[in-house]
Amino acid sequence: MHPLKQLMNPGSIAFWGASNNPMKMGTIQLANVIETGYTGDIYPVHPSESTVLGLPAYASISAVGKTVDLAQLTLPTDVVPGILDECGRAGIRRAIVISGGFKEVPGEKGRQLEREIIEIASKYDMRFLGPNCVGIFNSHCSLNTTTIHSPPMGGKIAFASQSGAYTAMINPYLRAQGIKMCQTLSVGNEADLDLTDCVEYLASEPEVKAIGLYVETVRRPREFVRAAAEAVKVKPVVAIYVGGTEAGSRSSLSHTGALSGPDEVYDGLFRQAGVIRAADIDQMFDLLRALSSQPLAEAGRMAVITNSGGPGSSLAYHIEKAGMSVPTFSDELAARLDQVTGRLAYVRNPIDLTFETDMLIFKRLLEMVFESGEVDGAFLYGIFGGPDFMVNMVKRFPELEKLKEVLVPAHMKFLAELAEVPKTFGKPLVVMSFLGPETVSVGPLIDDGVPVYPSAVRSARAMRALLDYGRIRNSA
């Protein structure tokens, strides 16, 4: 079993650094473990308190009297080695060391302390994440050891990161986009377990459908390439790398204490491993959303279905700019589409329905273009905010209540059916919409795994990743 499998799915946790002082980081982490609904045993270790956050507290790990699966240490740097040794003696074989002040700090003392904890862990065959990390979360066992209150857990995306901020602080952004993560690992200084271990572990997790990595340095390039090349045979890996410029490299050095290489070196490394490189954290999650939920694109021929010219033209433009095509439909297909669309529609691709609001037509057209074999994927713009609009309208015109009660469920049914079309045909669908995950109009679609972006450039980029990963997997 992979050491991270046990670390991420512990049956019991011992906690150091949690107290009844709510302003302490350890307390906040423990409160999150409790509130997220973790069902394993929790043992706060505290020198003087008899209870911590309502749980019985223990003066030392030996007082627990049982073997515990995981230790999380949120303690002053100096006491970490001693406590880690106690953990080892008590039979704990997995740990998360949150504490900072090790190798990442200028000076010899931090480096020495880091060597010490590596030796202690090695002595007990203990494997650990950190130091200088922010914890993990894993929706499969409802475990959240970070300071972030109720992160958007779930879904099929996993993320391992050399940046704590990108692991923890990013959660409001993910929530606002409707993105969920099923597993997140903050690797900190990687004194023991590193990104390569995370790739190995996440590759073998069946619920994880796409892996994201934030990289400032790859400490074991050969092993990384080997692990990633294995992983991409079964699921896509997307990475961002920011060490490749002079200041980026200088900043990374002061952050992770590791030397980074030029962009080209990392481009080559990622290419060799079959890892897709994204420019930045937001773009990485854009790609992961599509890659974790949609069928792959076999080739680059794309349909655009829209009820508005601006987004339709923008999609057509950015699809081509991303190296894909928007082929003119055959006369045959156009004639068939013509029978479904209104008189004002342009049906040669983009299909522009102008003011069409009958959502079922969108679904029918999508099925027809997929059926035709003339495209390898499709983009859709034009899911009107009908339900949300009706909710607003009823406030002004109460007589519309009955109409709302018909339209809203009909829209929900449409969304559920629309989300099935890509699965039925094995071709990807990307939706462009200015409505967010909090709306009744597109929220359920996002929940059903159809990626929704508020711009053509983001939509096209996501589809391009579905094409790129298809090629990577075919050549793997």
Add this chain to the structure above:
Amino acid sequence: MHPLKQLMNPGSIAFWGASNNPMKMGTIQLANVIETGYTGDIYPVHPSESTVLGLPAYASISAVGKTVDLAQLTLPTDVVPGILDECGRAGIRRAIVISGGFKEVPGEKGRQLEREIIEIASKYDMRFLGPNCVGIFNSHCSLNTTTIHSPPMGGKIAFASQSGAYTAMINPYLRAQGIKMCQTLSVGNEADLDLTDCVEYLASEPEVKAIGLYVETVRRPREFVRAAAEAVKVKPVVAIYVGGTEAGSRSSLSHTGALSGPDEVYDGLFRQAGVIRAADIDQMFDLLRALSSQPLAEAGRMAVITNSGGPGSSLAYHIEKAGMSVPTFSDELAARLDQVTGRLAYVRNPIDLTFETDMLIFKRLLEMVFESGEVDGAFLYGIFGGPDFMVNMVKRFPELEKLKEVLVPAHMKFLAELAEVPKTFGKPLVVMSFLGPETVSVGPLIDDGVPVYPSAVRSARAMRALLDYGRIRNSA
């Protein structure tokens, strides 16, 4: 006076197409005019109703008995010419023709109808927007003639668009980003007033600090270049253009009925005019937020202040990738910064404060780097969600209420003071944060005109626009 000045600031409006049927587009538009708080006179014209949405209705415009400033027509295509002629006879000199079914529709009939309304308008010296447009909004007179309920009106950004969706449907996206627009014009088919007129008009509006354009075609290239070149002497103009690929051009032709040109031609046109080109609608608004509110960057030397390595390294990387620099600070400046920062901070640029949460240090450091003359702008990451965190914490730990009552106002004061620093030094500030405009933690900062983005690439791109426009204005 520019014809659009009167159209956008009417003292009275006559409305065709509004009734008491709440599912009609005209009704929704009129309801929005009323609800947005427009204080001019409103005259619904309706053949049979005696009141419309509670307002006295008129059987014809002649029955109003007064000269009205603006007509908005949301009517079946065929009756538009007749009503427009009635408007002309009644002395109306400005109109918005919402109705579609003109030149944008295949066939000769639509083209003929469009020629007819041009002739009618010309006969009466009437100027109009449309046909086939979605209306306007103008926060200065609280006027919103679109179907969008309470768009985010205000701020200093104006937008003129050949796409109705980008004018109206985009509003949920703008609201989610904390972006406001003070004036928006949907130009539709541009049978009379076009984008060039909009540029001329918006250039002369003192409250408008930045202009955005969505372009599928420029109908009068020479006049456009002249108008835009005049505009950019006083305020930035950002445009997106999507006609420049094969499918983009095909789509534009079916949408606006106008021929588009290759990307290079439009690149040249924009460059000649001093217009900044953005890739897509989301990126355009990213740039407009910064351009409408921040001082310009005189050169490309940038400071990065962060309390987290990942965002710091990402910013450093993307600043350089965007053609700017993150210079190492002088020993003198570093020594001065050292006196303010903690022992763990790296102060050579990026300044990485690691876990610093005392926000006042951020502000002090920003002032010091601006004061030093060693940079032309600054990026900041690390505004913790302190206030929002406290609100959450108080739910769990009621004893923290008192601390919250101290921390939240202190944070508000910090945000207000931080927003002043760029103004004081005449240098731009861009903030990276994963917190949105709805939060207490950064919301007030966004309201105060500091642009906040959830990624380094978006932050750097916005700063780059502040540098680019500075150069454009210097050479204008």
